[in-house]
Amino acid sequence: MLAYCWRMNFLTSRQRDVLAFIEGRIKAHGIAPTLKEISEHFGFSSTASAQKHVNLLVSKGFLERDKHQKRGLTVVDETPVTPAVNLQVVGAVAAGSPIENFGVSEETAVPPGMVGQGEHFVLKVQGFSMIDDGIHDGDHIVVKQTHEARPGETVVALIDGDEATLKRFYPEADGTIRLEGANQTMSPIVLPASRVVIQGILVGLLRKY
Template sequence: MLTAKQHELIQFIQRRLEETGISPSFEEMKDALDLKSKSGVHRLISALEERGFIRRLPNRARALEVIKQPEDATPVSAANSADNSNVISLAAAKAARAPEPANDVIDVPLHGRIAAGAPIEAIEGQNSLPVPAALLGPGEHYALEVSGDSMIEAGIFDGDFALVKRTDTARDGEIVVALVNNEEATLKYLRREDGQVVLDPANQAYDAQIYRPGEVEVQGKLAGLLRRYH
């Protein structure tokens, strides 16, 4: 069961695809649905994707495909399509025109700093970080500024911004935001061994951090990085 806004968005995307062969930009979707920010569009798209109504085409910043329509959606009339000789089929349009590069940007909450070294407190803040939509997949995301050098062999440097998908579960080998003893957060590889939780650095100068399961809470998985060059 879709919400009214989700239903309105999928209909708008489908109409735009049928008319042009190119999915609308986040700005166009925001305006069409009368939303205040593009982050609202991102949440709607993520919800539709998780429910199997749409999918993002890989390696394309602005490319959505409608997989199925809501049951109460009105299909495009085949007769109307046949009468309009100027209408190009969706498949032909996709073949003829590659999706245009997107400059869509989403404001992601910036929740302070996180350690890539010894654990430090992840400070909750009210700031936000503009992030290209192409870097984010489905789900809810937030950003943390990296402090320290314990993950440099994974390409994560002091001053980088870690883009984190909010989740409380992760597999061994994934880079996670781990809250230690309910007060300190750190960015590390997750590993479980002999009934304990091991947080592994990516720098030979640092030792692994070993905790009991109840001492560590996964708060997200690394989804991407932003780096500012001065």
């Protein structure tokens, strides 16, 4: 259960509550609740809010959906069968204004379920612009090294060759890149594509209590 527990830190408190409700209903009744039942339980104004939470839980790997069944949700239980992987903590990255992030300082143990093929590294988060995604100041994130990302993925982006920031990635039709945080009080960063280089995509989150 180690990987599952560590991945729970990647959820907001509301997402954890929704996941717990779905899991409880499946255990009690053998079937997942409907979007209407989720909405009524949490007092959502519409089923669209329930759908949003379910979609996020599916995208983050906590739920699986069977499209051929009306209540086709199952909870994913990841139990590691291999030892933890040691990754280098290569510095800090801003979830706010960009900051420098160079210099290897330490290693940290990472659940193997977070690490797939390719090179991975760990960064310490500084700032609050990703807090609505459950990423807090002081957290450590696991990053898969790559220079490519799909629209909407959370990336570590290098700006002007020397400043790194953690943001959602959106390429625009006019050739600019929009780097958007998960905090409604903060404005996105919009830059020419030539000034932005993706260093990796977010694949996991670690938090020490």
